[in-house]
Each structure stands twice: as structure tokens, then as C-alpha cells.
Amino acid sequence: MSEGVHLKVTSSGASAIDAYFEYRNIVGDDDDGILFTPKEYEAYKKKVLPMRMKNRMYVSWSNPTGLDCKLIGPETMCFCQHRYKGHRTDFTESVSESSEIQCKVKSCKCSGFKFVPKNGNQFLRCHCKHLVTEHQVSGPYPCGRCKCREFDSSFRCGCGYLINEHKLIIETREQRAERGHPVANYETPYQAMGGLTGLSSLIDGYMRLDDSGIGKPPVSYLEASQPSTSYSPLQITSNRTAPGRSHPSTKQGTSSQNHSP
Numbered sequence: 001m002s003e004g005v006h007l008k009v010t011s012s013g014a015s016a017i018d019a020y021f022e023y024r025n026i027v028g029d030d031d032d033g034i035l036f037t038p039k040e041y042e043a044y045k046k047k048v049l050p051m052r053m054k055n056r057m058y059v060s061w062s063n064p065t066g067l068d069c070k071l072i073g074p075e076t077m078c079f080c081q082h083r084y085k086g087h088r089t090d091f092t093e094s095v096s097e098s099s100e101i102q103c104k105v106k107s108c109k110c111s112g113f114k115f116v117p118k119n120g121n122q123f124l125r126c127h128c129k130h131l132v133t134e135h136q137v138s139g140p141y142p143c144g145r146c147k148c149r150e151f152d153s154s155f156r157c158g159c160g161y162l163i164n165e166h167k168l169i170i171e172t173r174e175q176r177a178e179r180g181h182p183v184a185n186y187e188t189p190y191q192a193m194g195g196l197t198g199l200s201s202l203i204d205g206y207m208r209l210d211d212s213g214i215g216k217p218p219v220s221y222l223e224a225s226q227p228s229t230s231y232s233p234l235q236i237t238s239n240r241t242a243p244g245r246s247h248p249s250t251k252q253g254t255s256s257q258n259h260s261p
């Protein structure tokens with residue numbers, strides 16, 4: 001490793017970065033790219049935080065048995081190719097229809113948040129052979145390149161069911177708990193948390209055997225977990241742009257440490 005690969009972050013710099021990510025996780029793109037003044041930020045929080053604490057929408061994409069195959073989080077892509085956090089997620093009353101979760105991108109014709117899985121990194125193809133992205137973004141998602149009137153695919157989710165046998169469930173904390181599914185220990189002030197509740201929320205449902213959220217995962221799970229599955233909700237949105245943040249002390253990163261007996 002050469003010197004200068006890692007940012008050196010002083011403790012005051014680190015807290016400034018923390019404050020920035022805190023701000024970003026709370027505000028998202030609602031400031032239209034121009035940082036709020038402290039006064040605007042306070043007013044914004046006063047407006048949205050009570051909604052998030054009271055009316056958080058738990059959003060999951062579930063199969064016919066009720067398994068949450070995908071928990072929708074801030075970075076989850078909609079059919080319209082804008083992320084969940086780019087859609088309206090703050091409401092004064094709880095909502096249950098995906099048509100309420102409107103895309104905030106002005107020119108976008110999205111008819112409400114719709115999740116479509118990918119096949120690895122590939123967009124799915126419709127029966128008409130054209131990709132998800134070649135279809136229009138409002139329901140029933142007709143193709144822009146042929147006469148196909150509705151996006152449909154016979155791709156099977158990891159759980160074994162066809163994707164069109166799944167549905168998007170939008171529920172309140174109480175409804176979700178009643179269904180016996182995990183809810184967060186406490187509601188976060190962050191924007192667009194959707195169905196994410198804990199350690200393993202980012203793993204596909206058929207592989208997610210613990211009930212992340214309230215209650216501790218078993219020790220065996222914690223010991224077996226891989227780095228890629230151990231993100232906390234805060235890191236989901238911040239790991240992309242903070243290369244130095246997780247390496248506060250890189251001074252000792254010399255080759256002499258590589259020799260173990």
C-alpha cells in the first residue's frame with residue numbers, strides 16, 4: 001500500500017464528516033443540492049421528523065408465502081430507475097398504496113414505486129425480449145420498442161416464485177409487527193428507510209434466516225456474517241463517498257504487520 005491512499009481524518013474533521021452524513025441521511029435530496037442554512041435545517045427537521053417517527057412506511061417485496069424477499073431501502077431502484085429515496089416517503093397519514101410513493105424527479109412519469117429485481121447485475125428482459133429500461137415507467141409499463149403492452153417476465157426470484165407472483169407490501173409498524181415480521185428497535189430520523197431494520201436487511205429473503213430488527217440475532221449468525229452483509233443502515237448511504245472514514249488510523253498499515261508466525 002502506498003502512502004496517501006487513505007485520507008487522514010482528524011477528530012474534528014471526522015465529526016464534520018459525521019455531521020454531513022447525518023444531514024444527508026436526514027435531508028436526502030430535499031434541499032435540491034443547496035445545503036440548508038442551520039435555520040432551514042431546523043425547520044425541515046421539525047416538519048419531517050415527527051412524520052418519520054409516527055408514519056414510517058415499512059416497504060417489502062414479498063412472495064405468496066409472506067416471505068420478504070426484498071426489503072426496500074433508500075438505495076433500492078424503482079422501475080423508473082430512480083432510487084426509493086428519490087420518491088416521496090414522508091406522509092402526515094400512513095399510506096398503503098404504491099401509487100402514493102411518487103417519484104420526485106420532475107420529468108419522471110413513474111406511476112409510483114415499483115420494485116423489479118435484477119438477474120445479478122443484468123436488467124430483466126420482458127417476454128417481448130426488451131429490457132426493463134426499454135419499457136415506459138408508468139403502469140402497465142408498455143414497451144417503447146415494440147407493441148408489447150405490459151412488462152412481464154418469467155424470471156424466478158431466489159425463493160422459487162415468479163417475480164409477478166410477488167407484491168409490494170406497504171405497512172405501518174403495527175401492521176408489520178402483527179404479521180410477525182421484524183420492525184426497528186426504534187424509528188430513525190433518516191429519510192426513506194423503507195423496510196430496513198437491521199444487520200441483515202440487505203440480504204435476499206430466502207437467505208435471511210434471522211429476524212433482523214427487534215431481538216438479537218443468534219451468536220452463530222454474528223460470527224458467520226461477512227463484511228458485505230454487516231452494514232448498518234447509516235452506512236448504506238455513506239460508504240460510497242467516504243473512503244477514509246473507516247480507516248481512522250492508517251499509520252500502522254506497514255508491511256511489517258503482514259508477518260504472522
Ligand SMILES: [Zn+2]
Binds near residue numbers: 080082103112113114
Ligand atoms: Zn419510480
Ligand SMILES: [Zn+2]
Binds near residue numbers: 080081108
Ligand atoms: Zn422516477
Ligand SMILES: [Zn+2]
Binds near residue numbers: 151
Ligand atoms: Zn415488453
Ligand SMILES: [Zn+2]
Binds near residue numbers: 129144146147148
Ligand atoms: Zn418490447
Ligand SMILES: [Zn+2]
Binds near residue numbers: 158
Ligand atoms: Zn421471492
